[in-house]
Amino acid sequence: MMTNLFSTFDPSTLLYTQLNWMSMMISFMIIPSLFWLIPNRMNFLVQMMLMKLHMEFKILTKNNNTLIFISLFFFILINNFMGLFPYIFTSSSHLVFTLSFALPLWLSFMIFGWLNNTYYMFAHLMPQGTPPVLMPFMVCIETISNVIRPGTLAIRLSANMIAGHLLLTLLGNTGTMVDMLIFIVILVQFLLIILESAVAIIQSYVFAILSTLYSSETS
Template identity: 80%
Template sequence: MMANLFSSFDPSSNFNIQLNWMSIMISFFFIPSFYWLIPNRMNFMIQKILFTLHNEFKILTKMNNTLMFTSLFFFILINNFMGLFPYIFTSSSHLIFTLTFALPLWMSFMIYGWLINTYHMFAHLMPQGTPVILMPFMVCIETISNLIRPGTLAIRLSANMIAGHLLLTLLGNTGSMVNIMIILVITIQILLIILESAVAIIQSYVFAILSTLYSSEV
């Protein structure tokens, strides 16, 4: 019997190895092969999404190489969708997964910015037109906002992913009910799965677009 409701999201251990984290490797099976003479519809769809994201990220970063951000979008998107299937571990609902992407990205942007564009980073701490009295407070506020960025990126993704799964778990453990209530619960669960699919797309896009915006500031 589980200790609390959130323990249903804990990875199970066999032989002191948490094999549930291997679900992350499933995403590599969804990578399409671009070496076919006649590409299929999945290749055309992914290429269209790639070009759309590339054009959008290129405007924000002001550079032509956006492979890192588009790859990050697809990797998080596939892992978000994996959690919607039964008996597959939801890796993106854990902070250890989200911090793995958020913290190195933020640290690389900060190190590059302070080493290469030091004057620009100092100027970013003081917005233009700030009154003299508010200048010390604005420096503190901007410093704190920069320091909490990896935490907000990681918590936003994991919290949004675990919220819908928690609601689906609650509806799935309702026990014995009359037929009308069962039909109502199944209908609500189908609607929640559709909503969770939209959340999986939106959260992966938000994570990638915020990472792109953070990189454009340095």
């Protein structure tokens, strides 16, 4: 209840908090953060990575539709790095995670290729210059290699993430039993973490680049 006309300008609420002052921040929340921030080194690094990936994927796909592959690369990269922190679930080491990306991508490429480029897809089953005697075997081999592509994509990523984490776990358990060699174990674990960081980048890049190659074969 207002006591006088100027009580509407009272900044305090009924709970004696200063929530009304939050109205000052609404305009700052609407305006994008890039309006206020000067581009820093992290922004330059991300922009450089985006341009490099776009140029490489554009050459393979022969068009400018590279957003899905760049997004896939960064999403897998972030999940791989998050798994290196203690007590954080490594989602990229499970086939549920990797197959959920590999299988829909492969199915969409196959459906698009067989519906729009049927003759090209049939011709792709027979490599150029194959002897007539080997043609039936080459068709079977190419069909099998095409069918197992989502499985190889998923298993490659999950197996590499599992292998590194197992090594780190085994070394961590060994360090508690060998007190004299604790410094050597810590050094080896530090080197393994550097190796796992490189594997996280490489495997996300391999997953994205192979997906790009598979899409280029259907267009």
